[in-house]
Amino acid sequence: MKRDVTLMFNEYLETMKSNFEDSINAQQKMLEGIEVFANAKIPAKGISEKVEVWSMDKVKLYHFVPKVKKTNSIPTLISYALVNKYYMMDLQEGKSFIGGLLEQGIDLYVLDWGYPTKDDLYLTLEDYILGYIDGAVDYIREETGNDKINLLGVCQGGTFSVIYNALRPEKVKNLITMVVPIDFSTDDKLLFKWGKYLNIDTMVDAYGVLPGDFMNNGFLMLQPISLTTNKYLDLIDDVDDQDKINNFLTMEKWIFDSPGQAGEAIRQFINDLYKENKLIKGTLKIGEEIVDMKRIENPLLNIYAKKDHQVPNNSSEPLPKYVASKDTHNELVDTGHIGLFVSGKSLKITIPLISNWLKERDQ
Template identity: 50%
Template structure:
């Protein structure tokens, strides 16, 4: 490139930067709305809130879906913005949607266990939905760690779940292709991390610690490259707002209740007890063989947090003869925010549920 070309490129970049800085200076909190789909609180227990999203069209199915998200990060990723909302797309297809919001654990929640989350909060929320609709069983949709919780719940309470959908859900925690699995202890087990020391010293595990852990799995892409790529669209206010909205979600990381974190890391990541048949939740053994209901397993082909092999292992351990797998060519977060996925994922779920309707 000659000097004139270089000067022109530098001028264009400087103009982009100037416009981007100007847009940044005008951004207000209300410009970065998240979770905009109208909803109402229908149940509250401690920090946990059960939301019901207001229907947009006449329901095409009589059985509602209860979404169970992970404890890490906030569940509004499934309702990120008006034109990128997994929840809104389900509503537009006539699905009645409920969502559990775990809130922000404080020091008062230090002693919460997986028993509290699964046999307590999830079970109570399921009962609320069942009572509101006069149903014996409802549809459960678990995402990431929430999918693992949903598997446990469906094993313990098969009489309350009609159909189970799990999305980007870890099942085999000893798949070595997953850096998170290796970090958690799939190779060195308890020698990988001293979980007891962490919890005993810190109480609750800080959300910032977990956030740094996830960023370090792909330090260049998540810590440098995305900011470089921002320069390509920094002069477009709509793209800038989208970027800030995602950053807001990424860094909105709740602390983790200490005892629940201890059990999840030791029993799942280090012990792999879910598939070993050794997992106990509240003195009840979790047997995936108890799951005989229809199951839809959705995974991301480029997932660096939950390797596809970890999700696909589910088929080996459940007893359901009605088992369906569907994948999308995206990463873990792309499953929620990719425009192309959102065109196809909600219809895939709805069509599957219609096939299971009585």
């Protein structure tokens, strides 16, 4: 009996010792974490050097400073979505999608849509596509002496690029679309379910310009546990790791940098595309012009992500069959919507794919 009591007492002491050590380690980790957060370095909005070369209203066109000798004679314009900022593609040295393309000798420009305010509530899709995109394209054509340029459209910016290509085919040499929503008839993924039932007219009438936070909260609800809870709980394990904290804060800064949405533009985007699928039906009007995707005869590279939680694969994948081009290629990458630009798959697959594809079609 005495032996059993002694054994139990020793086990108790070992447990107390282990708990005490865990407590000390946790306190040490927390103290180191405080120092890590105090020394956290969050880069500016994009790390690649660039120069503002053109502007219209709040929209700016940037030209990235080449990192190596240019290998492509045709410049490429990036059109990003309106709901977030393009610098997600250029967050960190060595992991930058834009930096990777520059290192491949691609001559890159990007449109920054700015931050709409109340005086922009009447901006339409025509303003964005035949105003801002067309104005930027014309500037690049004149500046570089090229009759045509390449377009690289991301997500909603890809939809805009497809529409622009169909309306102004004489100005586009090659079209690259990435995680682009094209066929809005699908009910896959929560975003495409919401879009069909969203009372956008009431929202635009009430807000004028939809607040960025409102839009961002909607995207967070696509994966509520993962995006609003788990990632913060997981952070505890990495609180004393400077690189991981820097990465976390950098991504958080981008996620919550959400511009407002010009009312009339998002009204048409939701009503004409999500609800009526007019782009696929051939009935979409931009201004007074009908968008006919069969006018797209130039080469098309369509890249989409297997694990995309925002844009369903069956919305992106059909694009080539709606254009007239004989030179089309679909590429499904085993990653997510953002992973296409920031993960190891971006460095190993996406960047080389785009670079090689453009170089083969540079003449």
